[in-house]
Amino acid sequence: MHVVRPELGLKEKLYLPSIVAGMGITLKHLGRSLRLMIAPEKKKTLSPLDMSATGMVTMQYPEEKWTYPDGYRGAPVLVKDEDGREKCVSCQLCEFVCPPRAIRITPGSIPASSPHAKVEKAPEEFQIDMLRCIYCGLCEEVCPEEAIFLRKENPIFVGQGRTEMVHNKERLYELGGIYPRPIKKWALK
Ligand code: SF4
Ligand code: SF4
Known part of the structure; x- marks a missing residue:
């Protein structure tokens, strides 16, 4: 042409x-x-x-x-209940649904001697790769235990390398803290 x-x-x-x-x-x-x-x-x-x-x-x-604009939902974190108990039961639904596969969970067991042994499971490790996360909120939507939420209070995530941008369980609970909710499915009756 x-x-x-x-x-x-x-x-x-x-x-x-x-x-x-x-x-x-x-x-x-x-x-x-x-x-x-x-x-x-x-x-x-x-x-x-x-x-x-x-x-x-x-x-x-x-x-x-x-x-941030009003529509900003925040970043995913793990939360504990008012008693300081981790709510996640490592069912891995959030890991399954996460579109960019940012979540990695290693399921673990709660020892029989624990006061929360009735729950049976808790994550041994829980990681969210913040370089992969697209802040979609599907993990929060799918969680049956109200254990993972997108919170706006989080600071902007910065790190000096890729490994620092992968939040482990300890960091996720540190960011999420205690989030009182009326539903306590696993509380002892
Ligand atoms: S907000 Fe979306 S992309 Fe980020 S961890 Fe949750 S499901 Fe995955
Ligand atoms: S955060 Fe919720 S959906 Fe994800 S493993 Fe824990 S209980 Fe399951």
């Missing part, structure tokens, strides 16, 4: 007009950034979308934090 190349006019042949136009855009963004530097309190209340709309894209983390 023959592609017809348009003839370049004098303006296109001279590169200076394009450079001036580019500098104009740069100055426009510089003006916006300077305005936000003069009024930094305005920048702290901006959502990520507002930030890009104003041209202000660099955030001084961790001194500055994102404000």
Whole structure:
């Protein structure tokens, strides 16, 4: 197929007009950034979308934090009940349903001597790879024990390597803490 190349006019042949136009855009963004530097309190209340709309894209983390939109559901964590008992029974439903396969569970048994021996199972290890997680919330939806929730209170997850971005059971309970809920399916009667 023959592609017809348009003839370049004098303006296109001279590169200076394009450079001036580019500098104009740069100055426009510089003006916006300077305005936000003069009024930094305005920048702290901006959502990520507002930030890009104003041209202000660099955030001084961790001194500055994102404000999340209302629709943000949070990140998955494990929670314990009011008695400090882990609610997860390592049924692995969340591992099965997780679309990017971010969850890895090693099922374990609760010893017969435990006051919670009636439950029989608890995870020996529970990992969520936060580099894989897409924050969809399916794990929370499917959990029959209300043991895994997406919580908004979590900080932004940062790490110095991939291994630090895989949250183990200890970290997941540390982030989730105690989450009182009316349903206590496994409580002794
Ligand atoms: S939020 Fe979605 S992607 Fe993340 S662990 Fe749960 S099911 Fe998997
Ligand atoms: S978090 Fe819920 S769905 Fe996942 S293994 Fe534990 S009890 Fe099952």
